[in-house]
Amino acid sequence: MWTTVIIGCASSGATATNVRAPLGAHLTASAPTGAPIPLRFDSTARVIRSTAANLPPATYWPAQAEYGERVFNQTCATCHARSQFVGESFVETWNDRRVFDFYALVRSTMPLTNPGGLKENEYLALVSYLLEANHAEAGTDSLRSDTLALRSRKIAVRFP
Numbered sequence: 001m002w003t004t005v006i007i008g009c010a011s012s013g014a015t016a017t018n019v020r021a022p023l024g025a026h027l028t029a030s031a032p033t034g035a036p037i038p039l040r041f042d043s044t045a046r047v048i049r050s051t052a053a054n055l056p057p058a059t060y061w062p063a064q065a066e067y068g069e070r071v072f073n074q075t076c077a078t079c080h081a082r083s084q085f086v087g088e089s090f091v092e093t094w095n096d097r098r099v100f101d102f103y104a105l106v107r108s109t110m111p112l113t114n115p116g117g118l119k120e121n122e123y124l125a126l127v128s129y130l131l132e133a134n135h136a137e138a139g140t141d142s143l144r145s146d147t148l149a150l151r152s153r154k155i156a157v158r159f160p
C-alpha cells in the first residue's frame with residue numbers, strides 16, 4: 001500500500017544561521033501511514049512512506065554502521081542529537097516501512113544546508129548507523145544503493 005503525502009510549507013530560505021531547532025516535525029500516531037513531515041526548504045517536496053510489514057528486513061554491515069556514526073558526528077550532529085533518531089518515536093514512525101523511504105527522505109532533505117550533498121555511500125552508512133542504533137540486525141550483506149533492493153526491504157527496528 002502506498003500513500004503519498006504532499007506537504008506545502010512556507011519555505012523561508014533556511015540557511016545555517018536561521019534554521020530553527022530541529023525536529024519540530026510531529027508525527028501523529030493516528031495517521032495510517034504516519035503523519036506528514038514538513039520539509040521547509042522545498043514546499044513541493046514529497047515524502048512517501050509505505051507500510052511493508054511482509055518484506056524481509058534490510059541488513060547492513062557493522063563496519064558500515066560504524067562509518068555512518070562518523071558521518072553523523074561530522075555532518076548531522078551540529079543540528080541533531082542522536083537521541084532524536086533513536087528510540088520509541090523512531091521505531092513507531094519507521095518500523096515496517098520500506099528502507100528506501102527513509103533513505104530517500106534523508107538523501108533528498110539532509111543535511112538541511114546541503115540536501116543530497118553527501119556521497120551515496122555516506123547516506124547508506126547513515127541509514128545503517130540509525131538501523132543499528134535502533135536494534136536492527138546486522139547481516140552478511142551491506143546496505144547497497146540498489147533501488148530495487150532498498151524498496152524490497154523493510155526497516156525492522158525495535159524499542160527498547
Ligand code: HEC
Binds near residue numbers: 075078
Ligand atoms: C543545519 C541543520 C541540520 C543539519 C546539518 C541536518 N539536519 Fe536533519 N533536520 C533539520 C531540521 C531543522 C529538521 C526538521 C525539519 C522540519 O521540521 O521542518 C530536520 C529533519 C530531519 C529528519 C526528519 C525527522 C522527522 O522524522 O521528522 C531526519 C531523518 C534528519 N533531519 C536527518 C538528518 C541527517 C541524517 C543529517 C546528517 C546528514 C541531518 N539531518 C543534518 C536540520 C538539520
